[in-house]
Amino acid sequence: MKKLLNTLYVTTENAYLSLDGENVVVNPVGRLPIHTIDGIVVFGYSGASPALMGKCAELNKSLVFLTPNGKFLAKVTGKSYGNILLRREQYRICDDESRSLGIARNIISAKIVNERAVVNRAVRDHAMRLDESKFTGVSERLKNGASLAYRCSGADELRGIEGECANGYFSVFDDMILQQKEDFRYTSRSRRPPMDPVNAMLSFSYSLLTSMCVSALETVGLDPYAGFFHTERPGRCSLALDLVEEFRSAFADRFVLTMINRRLISYRDFVRKENGGILLKDESRKTFLSAWQMRKRETLTHPFLKEKVEWGLLPYVQAMLLAKYVRGDIDEYPPFIWK
Numbered sequence: 001m002k003k004l005l006n007t008l009y010v011t012t013e014n015a016y017l018s019l020d021g022e023n024v025v026v027n028p029v030g031r032l033p034i035h036t037i038d039g040i041v042v043f044g045y046s047g048a049s050p051a052l053m054g055k056c057a058e059l060n061k062s063l064v065f066l067t068p069n070g071k072f073l074a075k076v077t078g079k080s081y082g083n084i085l086l087r088r089e090q091y092r093i094c095d096d097e098s099r100s101l102g103i104a105r106n107i108i109s110a111k112i113v114n115e116r117a118v119v120n121r122a123v124r125d126h127a128m129r130l131d132e133s134k135f136t137g138v139s140e141r142l143k144n145g146a147s148l149a150y151r152c153s154g155a156d157e158l159r160g161i162e163g164e165c166a167n168g169y170f171s172v173f174d175d176m177i178l179q180q181k182e183d184f185r186y187t188s189r190s191r192r193p194p195m196d197p198v199n200a201m202l203s204f205s206y207s208l209l210t211s212m213c214v215s216a217l218e219t220v221g222l223d224p225y226a227g228f229f230h231t232e233r234p235g236r237c238s239l240a241l242d243l244v245e246e247f248r249s250a251f252a253d254r255f256v257l258t259m260i261n262r263r264l265i266s267y268r269d270f271v272r273k274e275n276g277g278i279l280l281k282d283e284s285r286k287t288f289l290s291a292w293q294m295r296k297r298e299t300l301t302h303p304f305l306k307e308k309v310e311w312g313l314l315p316y317v318q319a320m321l322l323a324k325y326v327r328g329d330i331d332e333y334p335p336f337i338w339k
Contacts, residue, residue, distance in 0.1 A: 008037045009293075011285045013044035019052040034059065041066060041211060043285065048076075062215050066207065077218060086221045089326050094226045101155055103325070103333050104229035104242070108162045109150040110335035111245040115169040116142035117338050118249045122176045130175055141168045158229070169249065176257055183267035184260050193277025197270045200278045201259065201288070205252035206244065208292060212312070213240040213247075216319035222326070243318055250338035251311060255295055264291055304334040 010017065010026055017040070018025045024040065025031045034055060039062035042048065048063060053076045056063040060078035067073060093099045116139055123135045145165035152158045174186040177198070186198045194200040214237050217224040227238025229245070259265045269284030280288060296312025309317055318336050325333040 008032070008040045009286075009289045010040065010042045010044070011282055011289065013282065014046055015042075015044065016046045017042065017048035017052055019049060019055050024052065034061065037061065039064065039215060041208075043067070062218075064211050064215075066211070075214070083221065086323060086326060087223050087226075089328075090222055090226055093326065094228065094232075097155070100228040101152075101158070103322075104155065104158055105150055105152060106333050106335045107229060107242055107245050108158055109146045110337050111162070111248065112142050112146040112149055112165045114246065114336075114338045115165065115249045116146065118176075118254060119169065119172060122172075126178060129178060134175070135172055138168045138172050141165070155229070173253070177260055179261045179263055180266065193273065193275055193279070195276060195278060197265075197267060197278055198256065198260070200270060200280060201256045201265070202252065204280065204285075204288065205255055205292070206248065209244050209247055209252055209315075210237065210240050212315045213237075213243040213319070216315035217243065217322075219316060220319045220323040222319065222323055243315060243322070246318060246336040247314065250336075251295075251314070255292065259288065259291060300338075303337050303339060 008024065008026075010029075012026075012029055015029055016027050018027065019034075020031065022034055023031045024034050024037070040048075040056065041064045043066050045067075047065070053063060055061075056076055057078040063076040065073040065075070093103070119135055119139050119142065123130055123132055123139075142165055145161055145168070149158060149161045149165075152161060170186070170189065177184050177186065184198055185196070187196075189202075190196065190199045191203050194203045214224045217239055222239060224237040224240040226232065227240075227242045230236070230238040230241045232238055265284065265287065269281055269287070270278050271281050272278055296310060298311050299308045300311065301307065302309045302314075302317060304321065305317065314336060321330070322333055324330050
């Protein structure tokens, strides 16, 4: 099990990172010992020194470069863990439509179950403020969708079920925004660029989740780019995107709703770019990331392991379980189901 240490998020766009002895220097912000961090995520374009990149590779501490709005640019990593036999078996599964579908069905059915859990939790916690009949209808739709996804016979059918369930889930997403309704409304999903504050936070949190999943898969020795549900495309971390599906609603979506409903973020924290896109301001990203780090440290009982696990460790746990399945150590991949 990989121990979850602090991730260093560098949000100052013009900051340059370098190495001084055993310390990471973030100019002009400050410094800290490299052994106290698990990885570095940089939002901006200034870059880092070759010495720091080499040290991160040597210590196997990930160094990830993202655009200011969270789009992946590049990553520096050290030696891959695991062995060639694990990845060869992963590629065999990718080339076998039936075996790939088996994993994809588990992942997507779990995604839909988790969406339903978020909908049901909203009704339970805020019954007097929501249209209960509307939410009950969506809950039943998702319940049926999860069952259909688990039994479907083809990848295209699975994608159709996943899309229909996502439409149902997001049809009540705006209803779950209970505060600051004049500034935060959800009408439809928009990305590249996000066109409103809600979509800006969703895209940002999904980018953070994807980075976590890439790191987790590399840690256990799996190839993040060879997926079972998302189609392969140059530069696309398809397996990481597969893994993210299990956490979108229970982790990222609930986090965004909490930020809005607890008034931890406001409309003043966003800026509109020339292309019409909406992004978090630099200082507001720090607030967002600070709350994100706190959320990662919260614990829950893992449904398969029956042990207390931090939210931030879930991608590593699921990557470990997926590697066990690929090796043949367990009979079926057990996806994460939030209860």
